[in-house]
Amino acid sequence: MPKKLYFIRHAETIENVRIEGLRNVGRSFQKFKAPQSSDLKLGARGLAGFAAGHTDAELSPKGKEQIQQLAEILEKEHFLENVTIMAHSPLVRAVQTCQGIVQNHTHVKIVELECLKEMTPGELTLMMNVPLKKRFQKFISWIEEQSNEETIAVVGHSQYFMRFLGLNYKFKNCDVWQVEYLGDGKFGSIEKMYSI
Structure with a gap:
């Protein structure tokens, strides 16, 4: 049926925000620009969480x-x-x-x-x-x-x-x-x- x-x-989630920061770092490098420090901090946390297998992020x-x-x-x-x-x-x-x-x-x-x-x-x-x-x-x-x-x-x-x-x-x-x-x-x- x-x-x-x-x-x-x-x-x-907080992890979604961090991963977006990581994406923003990548976009900056593609445009040959220095990434914003806030994106670097968020991106580093997102990368560390992903590498550690953290998948249960808070909203x-x-x-x-x-x-x-x-x-x-x-x-x-x-x-x-x-x-x-x-x-x-x-x-x-x-x-x-x-x-x-x-x-x-x-x-x-x-x-x-x-x-x-x-x-x-x-x-x-x-x-x-x-x-x-x-x-x-x-x-x-x-x-x-x-x-x-x-x-x-x-x-x-x-x-x-x-x-x-x-x-x-x-x-x-x-x-x-x-x-x-x-x-x-x-x-x-x-x-x-x-x-x-």
Whole structure:
């Protein structure tokens, strides 16, 4: 039975800010300009965190605002009226984004799925594709087990969603995408619904 899935990327984290600082350093070097000291500091912290495998970053102040903005948009659009189950990654940024969206909607069952964790630095290499594919298969199995659910929301991570759906672009923080699930691990249309 086809299902409507909503994939929601978590709100901005401190790590997202640091990685953007690192990107800004790279852009400065490409233009043969000296990078700003604030970008150097942020970039160094982002690089150190990535190298150490830190993947459970806290939300930034902007991220907390994004959740509030998204919750208001979704409330206005009556988004949660047809959603009875929402899954999220166990990482704190996904948990907090999910909680901020659901708030007082007690009819929505919340489920934490280990298989939704963001991809690790190791999984970004070709050698680690097998564990990642196993996690994708667990997620598909979970979707198919929800036989009575026609509409499912999922809060997770950009790299994971991009690879899972076979896309060549990442979702922005707090983007909401509607994905048609046809069954047997096949997907139909993918359409952006809301963006902050």
